[in-house]
Amino acid sequence: MHRLPRDPFLRSPLRLGNLLRTGRSRCDMENEPASATKDGSLHGYESLHRLLSSELPPHLFQEVSRVLYGCNRGSAVTPVPQTEDLSAAAKEGNFDVQTFEFTADLEQMRAPRNVCVGLIQNAIVLPTTEPFLKQKHAIMERVTSLIESAAKAGVNILCLQEAWTMPFGFCTREKRWCEFAESAEAGESTKLLQGLAQRYNMVIVSPILERDESHGSTIWNTAVVIGNHGNVIGKHRKNHIPRVGDFNESTYYMEGNTGHPVFETEFGKIAVNICYGRHHPMNWQAFGMNGAEIVFNPSATVGDLSEPMWPIEARNAAIANSYFVGAINRVGTEVFPNEFTSGDGKPAHKDFGHFYGSSFVAAPDASCSPSLSRCRDGLLVAKLDLNLCQQLKDKWGFRMTSRIDMYADFFREYVQHDFKPQVIHDSYLDGLPAMNSRTT
Numbered sequence: 269m270h271r272l273p274r275d276p277f278l279r280s281p282l283r284l285g286n287l288l289r290t291g292r293s294r295c296d297m298e299n300e301p302a303s304a305t306k307d308g309s310l311h312g313y314e315s316l317h318r319l320l321s322s323e324l325p326p327h328l329f330q331e332v333s334r335v336l337y338g339c340n341r342g343s344a345v346t347p348v349p350q351t352e353d354l355s356a357a358a359k360e361g362n363f364d365v366q367t368f369e370f371t372a373d374l375e376q377m378r379a380p381r382n383v384c385v386g387l388i389q390n391a392i393v394l395p396t397t398e399p400f401l402k403q404k405h406a407i408m409e410r411v412t413s414l415i416e417s418a419a420k421a422g423v424n425i426l427c428l429q430e431a432w433t434m435p436f437g438f439c440t441r442e443k444r445w446c447e448f449a450e451s452a453e454a455g456e457s458t459k460l461l462q463g464l465a466q467r468y469n470m471v472i473v474s475p476i477l478e479r480d481e482s483h484g485s486t487i488w489n490t491a492v493v494i495g496n497h498g499n500v501i502g503k504h505r506k507n508h509i510p511r512v513g514d515f516n517e518s519t520y521y522m523e524g525n526t527g528h529p530v531f532e533t534e535f536g537k538i539a540v541n542i543c544y545g546r547h548h549p550m551n552w553q554a555f556g557m558n559g560a561e562i563v564f565n566p567s568a569t570v571g572d573l574s575e576p577m578w579p580i581e582a583r584n585a586a587i588a589n590s591y592f593v594g595a596i597n598r599v600g601t602e603v604f605p606n607e608f609t610s611g612d613g614k615p616a617h618k619d620f621g622h623f624y625g626s627s628f629v630a631a632p633d634a635s636c637s638p639s640l641s642r643c644r645d646g647l648l649v650a651k652l653d654l655n656l657c658q659q660l661k662d663k664w665g666f667r668m669t670s671r672i673d674m675y676a677d678f679f680r681e682y683v684q685h686d687f688k689p690q691v692i693h694d695s696y697l698d699g700l701p702a703m704n705s706r707t708t
């Protein structure tokens with residue numbers, strides 16, 4: 269007997285018809301390899317969570333969910349009801365909207381520190397062959413409407429995806445994409461967001477391609493942090509630049525020079541670990557050591573390369589550093605005018621592969637939200653009680669037991685050019701018995 273999918277995405281007569289007619293599960297239904305289908309969905313499901321919740325009997329799904337997604341104070345992180353206003357905007361604007369809540373224990377000496385965080389993922393709007401200004405303005409218009417929806421949801425701190433004003437043209441190595449770079453302090457996107465931040469009393473993190481006029485028009489990959497009064501609080505430049513697959517970003521900009529700043533805002537202490545920096549545990553750690561309570565990870569990454577890592581790295585960082593993480597990935601497939609290769613022997617191609625969206629929030633208690641759609645624009649809203657950060661520090665003591673002094677000594681030695689790795693050699697490898705070897 270077939271269970272009717274609970275996912276509204278599947279309620280199209282065509283999809284359901286296929287399922288019922290063939291009598292097969294979704295994965296073998298379309299006789300495709302065990303990977304995502306062309307529309308970016310997982311064989312018709314917008315996310316892994318929706319696939320599991322629709323395909324598994326409820327009692328099995330509950331167990332899977334507990335193990336895969338964890339529990340926040342004993343319960344799965346499940347969607348909380350949205351206002352009609354917000355649901356209507358999502359329907360009309362065809363974007364995925366999901367709202368979650370992470371609670372903390374009530375404390376006697378501190379009031380709860382509630383904050384509402386929003387993550388926006390979006391596809392480019394126009395083809396990459398359109399005039400650049402038209403492309404940028406079309407994205408800005410779309411993102412403005414998503415921000416307005418975030419305001420309807422009461423979001424206090426919002427983060428956009430990496431290089432949100434442009435297609436992710438860095439795969440091509442063509443320098444013309446540099447035209448999208450703007451001043452962090454006075455560029456068009458910053459001005460737009462300053463107005464929205466002030467109007468909606470919202471802190472907005474805006475990851476853009478930055479052109480630094482004061483330093484020879486240098487290009488950076490930068491997150492601008494705009495305060496809820498419309499002021500630019502500061503900026504952070506991406507610390508780790510990828511040299512993997514089609515991510516030819518090192519052709520455009522260097523490793524950032526802004527350290528690991530934490531921005532103290534009216535709603536909490538936030539930091540930004542831009543995309544590839546999520547593969548570097550010390551990058552996450554340094555933001556935590558500077559006191560971050562929420563670290564955003566605005567990203568642009570594709571399925572073939574990184575999808576198995578995606579649900580793990582941000583979540584591990586949240587656990588290890590006792591803070592919340594908001595991980596955001598762009599969505600859609602971007603096709604570029606000219607073919608490019610990336611020195612991997614694969615045929616020249618014009619697209620980057622599918623940016624799989626799947627933005628989510630991870631909490632310090634190892635719970636995490638289900639992710640947004642793999643194939644549509646989306647807004648994830650998460651209500652957090654920041655007291656959970658300290659409660660987890662007290663419970664697990666990861667910060668207290670981290671032995672930074674021991675590692676400081678080790679790193680001091682490691683950076684010396686004559687550093688010798690601490691390896692203890694088994695003399696049997698040389699055919700000699702070890703000095704204290706067991707004799708029989």
Ligand SMILES: NC(=O)NCCC(=O)O
Nearest residue numbers: 510515543544568569574
């Ligand atoms: N944008 C970016 O740094 N992408 C690198 C690929 C990845 O980290 O998954």
